[in-house]
Amino acid sequence: MEKLIQALPKTELHLHIEGTLEPSLMLELSRKHKVNLPYTNVEEIQKAYNFEDLQSFLDLYYLGASVLVDEDDFYQLMWQYLLKCKEQNIVHTEIMFDPQTHTLRGITFETFMTGFTRAIEDAKQQWGQSSLLIMSFLRHLSEQEAIDTLNAAKPFLKHIKIVGLDSSELGNPPEKFATVFKQAKDLGLLCVAHAGEEGPAEYIWQALNLLHVDRIDHGVRSSEDPKLIETLVKLKMPLTVCPLSNTKLCVFDDMKQHNILDLLNQDVLVTVNSDDPSYFGGYLNENYLALHEALGLTQDQLIAIVKNGFTGSFLPAKDKQYWL
Numbered sequence: 001m002e003k004l005i006q007a008l009p010k011t012e013l014h015l016h017i018e019g020t021l022e023p024s025l026m027l028e029l030s031r032k033h034k035v036n037l038p039y040t041n042v043e044e045i046q047k048a049y050n051f052e053d054l055q056s057f058l059d060l061y062y063l064g065a066s067v068l069v070d071e072d073d074f075y076q077l078m079w080q081y082l083l084k085c086k087e088q089n090i091v092h093t094e095i096m097f098d099p100q101t102h103t104l105r106g107i108t109f110e111t112f113m114t115g116f117t118r119a120i121e122d123a124k125q126q127w128g129q130s131s132l133l134i135m136s137f138l139r140h141l142s143e144q145e146a147i148d149t150l151n152a153a154k155p156f157l158k159h160i161k162i163v164g165l166d167s168s169e170l171g172n173p174p175e176k177f178a179t180v181f182k183q184a185k186d187l188g189l190l191c192v193a194h195a196g197e198e199g200p201a202e203y204i205w206q207a208l209n210l211l212h213v214d215r216i217d218h219g220v221r222s223s224e225d226p227k228l229i230e231t232l233v234k235l236k237m238p239l240t241v242c243p244l245s246n247t248k249l250c251v252f253d254d255m256k257q258h259n260i261l262d263l264l265n266q267d268v269l270v271t272v273n274s275d276d277p278s279y280f281g282g283y284l285n286e287n288y289l290a291l292h293e294a295l296g297l298t299q300d301q302l303i304a305i306v307k308n309g310f311t312g313s314f315l316p317a318k319d320k321q322y323w324l
């Protein structure tokens with residue numbers, strides 16, 4: 001199974017680039033920019049990664065991101081992840097980034113976009129890596145700040161075809177962002193949103209009906225609402241499920257309790273993704289392997305989910321057909 005997981009050409013559709021910051025690079029950049037962190041070595045960082053919920057993770061994730069300062073830092077971050085894609089046979093990836101995590105610290109769009117796109121172009125040239133960028137709004141901030149972010153991104157829309165919504169879910173429902181998502185749609189952008197990770201099924205309904213999303217990130221709490229499951233199946237709405245993330249953030253107490261295979265059996269278009277691999281203890285292949293070990297994921301189920309990754313991607317139809 002491990003060999004098949006490695007050998008299959010795969011997609012990754014739910015990945016935060018800031019969540020790929022490995023402890024060693026974090027320490028290196030903290031020294032480079034004299035950013036004070038409460039860690040002195042890799043072991044201390046790893047020990048701190050014991051989360052009880054989404055917020056306890058986000059606190060460390062934003063702290064970690066504070067070491068990213070100049071264009072080369074953003075290049076290195078993206079480059080390291082794209083090398084992982086090559087290593088794990090991820091032939092197409094759709095990568096989220098959080099502009100507000102950086103602009104709030106005085107880092108310009110120009111700085112991170114130049115670093116990201118230079119790495120993406122190098123990987124495309126060197127081994128044909130296919131990548132798209134998803135610009136995510138931080139939902140714990142106001143909608144006006146999301147609108148300001150969309151406006152600031154306008155000179156870079158050649159490189160950004162998709163917007164998303166992430167950060168603290170509870171208390172920040174999709175409806176809070178209906179206007180900015182409408183503006184993004186009017187600019188011709190595709191839309192995704194985190195919904196139903198910690199938040200209730202109602203947030204998934206809102207993402208569908210008020211934000212008109214093309215894909216749901218996480219969405220595992222959809223299983224609490226049979227009518228919603230029926231709708232997701234009818235719409236062929238992809239869910240980007242992140243198993244190791246869900247257990248690390250205690251969405252499920254144990255991988256054995258994860259509902260991804262129940263959703264698959266109900267014909268929901270589920271995909272497997274790594275979310276924030278350096279914080280959650282595994283990249284994409286490790287997520288598939290964890291499902292095999294805990295839930296007995298079979299070869300047929302693996303192939304079905306990998307195919308869902310291409311179906312649920314934003315690749316042009318001819319590229320999807322090629323991989324399917």
Ligand code: HPA
Pocket residue numbers: 016019054061166167168169194197245275276
């Ligand atoms: N949920 C919400 N916000 C995030 C996540 C997540 O899983 N990862 C990074 N930002």
Ligand code: ZN
Pocket residue numbers: 014015016166194217275
């Ligand atoms: Zn996420």
